[in-house]
Amino acid sequence: MRIWSSEHTFDHEWETVAMAAFKKYPNPLNRAVTGIDVVKQTLEAGKILTERIIQSHFSIPSWATKLTGFSGTQYSHEYTVIDPHRKEFSLTTRNLNGSSFLRVDEKLTYKPDQEDPNKTVLKQDVIVTITLPAFADYCEKTFLSIYSQNASKGRQGVEWVIDNLKKEYEEISKKVSSEVHEMSEKMRHWSIPSTSSGPSCTSSASTSSGGPTTSSSSKSQ
Amino acid sequence: MSDRHMSSIFPECDQLKQIYDKCFTEFFQKFITPNYRHQYAVNPCERFHEVYKRCVDERLAKQRPFEIDLDEIRKEYLNTEDDKLKSRQNSSTPSEQK
Numbered sequence: 001m002r003i004w005s006s007e008h009t010f011d012h013e014w015e016t017v018a019m020a021a022f023k024k025y026p027n028p029l030n031r032a033v034t035g036i037d038v039v040k041q042t043l044e045a046g047k048i049l050t051e052r053i054i055q056s057h058f059s060i061p062s063w064a065t066k067l068t069g070f071s072g073t074q075y076s077h078e079y080t081v082i083d084p085h086r087k088e089f090s091l092t093t094r095n096l097n098g099s100s101f102l103r104v105d106e107k108l109t110y111k112p113d114q115e116d117p118n119k120t121v122l123k124q125d126v127i128v129t130i131t132l133p134a135f136a137d138y139c140e141k142t143f144l145s146i147y148s149q150n151a152s153k154g155r156q157g158v159e160w161v162i163d164n165l166k167k168e169y170e171e172i173s174k175k176v177s178s179e180v181h182e183m184s185e186k187m188r189h190w191s192i193p194s195t196s197s198g199p200s201c202t203s204s205a206s207t208s209s210g211g212p213t214t215s216s217s218s219k220s221q
Numbered sequence: 222m223s224d225r226h227m228s229s230i231f232p233e234c235d236q237l238k239q240i241y242d243k244c245f246t247e248f249f250q251k252f253i254t255p256n257y258r259h260q261y262a263v264n265p266c267e268r269f270h271e272v273y274k275r276c277v278d279e280r281l282a283k284q285r286p287f288e289i290d291l292d293e294i295r296k297e298y299l300n301t302e303d304d305k306l307k308s309r310q311n312s313s314t315p316s317e318q319k
Contacts, residue, residue, distance in 0.1 A: 015253050022249060025227045035230035037238065037277045039291070041245065041270060046259035048252070051291075053281075055230045075230075075287040077294050084252065084259050094294060096287035164225065 001129045002140040004148060006216030008155050010120040012162055014087045014112045017120040020161035021089060021110055022082070027164070029157040030150075032056040034073075048082040053096070074098075087112050103129045104143075122158075124151060124216075148216060155214070231280045237273035244269050 010017050025033045035055035042049050054076045075096040082089050089110040095102060106126045113119035128143050130136045229238040244266035251257055264270065 015255070018253055019250070023225070023246065026225055033227070036227045037230050037234070038241070038245075038270070039274060039277060041264055043262050043264050046262065048249075051295075053230065053277075055286075073286075077289075077291065079294075079298055082253075084255070084257065092298070096289045099289055 001127060002144055004126045004128075004144045004216065006124045006148070006151060006214065008122045008124070008214040009113060010122065010155075010158070010162075011118075012120060013118050014089075014110065014120045015084075016162055016165070017110055017122075017158065018082060018084075018087075018089045020158050020165055021091075021108075022080075023165070024154075024157055024161055027157040027160045029153045029160055032058055046083070046085055048080075050078075050080045050082075052078045052080075054078055054093075076104075101131050103127075122155065126151075151216070152214070229277065230286070231277060234273060234276035234280065237269070237276050241266055241269040241273045 012020075024030070025036060033054060033056050037053045038050065039053055040049070040051035056074050056076070058072050058074065076093050077096055078091060078093045080089070080091045091106075091108040093104075093106040093108075095104045104126065107124070109123045111121055111123075113121050126144070126147060128140050128147070130139045130143070132139060226239060226242065229235040245264070248265050252259065252262060
């Protein structure tokens with residue numbers, strides 16, 4: 001079993017981030033997600049409880065398919081609780097395929113930064129457990145190294161959606177703001193293909209300078 | 222408000238999903254604001270969801286794209302989030318309902 005944790009601060013207030021995180025897909029940074037269905041969405045005591053099934057497509061090596069029977073199409077179950085009163089957005093995800101040898105539990109929480117209410121902190125924990133006759137530890141490590149890269153893409157995805165929502169609002173209100181520079185900065189970030197020379201479990205993801213901050217850690221148990 | 226649309230896993234249900242998503246997104250935008258009366262809110266798009274969910278449930282049952290029973294996962298959540306929610310509800314609201 002291995003655990004990976006990370007913390008990231010968005011330079012936006014909670015409502016903005018929650019809206020973007022809720023409508024995160026589709027976005028050009030997370031193209032693996034190909035379908036989502038909302039199987040439950042209720043309001044209880046002022047909170048929105050949502051269950052979704054998420055379908056993703058991955059390109060995985062053929063040896064892995066042979067070894068595990070894993071195909072490129074995966075499903076996961078996501079449970080979210082949005083509490084606008086306490087300003088808390090929590091999201092729990094579990095894989096629905098390959099459960100006989102793989103279990104991935106992911107938990108994300110978006111809360112306002114205690115020191116600066118104009119910022120939002122994302123806490124992310126993932127626990128991966130692989131039960132294979134051999135290489136389990138290696139596979140867990142590999143999984144988390146890929147995961148940590150994707151995590152940074154996920155955060156950039158949320159940033160992209162925030163920009164996109166902003167643009168949508170601007171179009172509605174027909175206001176012209178001077179955020180073109182910031183926007184092109186972000187476009188530059190997500191259009192450049194990842195150049196990192198190899199995955200590393202402990203390396204923190206690089207984010208745009210001066211803005212959001214990120215820290216991450218990984219440990220094995 | 223958004224022209225971005227995440228499609229349903231099942232193409233046959235996509236149109237129903239779009240109708241539901243549009244309705245719920247409009248509600249969500251209002252709901253998320255600090256001054257909204259959250260406590261007594263209900264899902265105003267529930268009827269759209271019922272139709273859409275029926276379409277999805279039928280296909281999930283027929284195609285079985287994954288081996289895990291969703292009810293088993295739900296049980297785990299019930300032992301955590303929902304229980305906490307219920308105990309909090311019981312302690313904070315003195316059993317009067319509006």
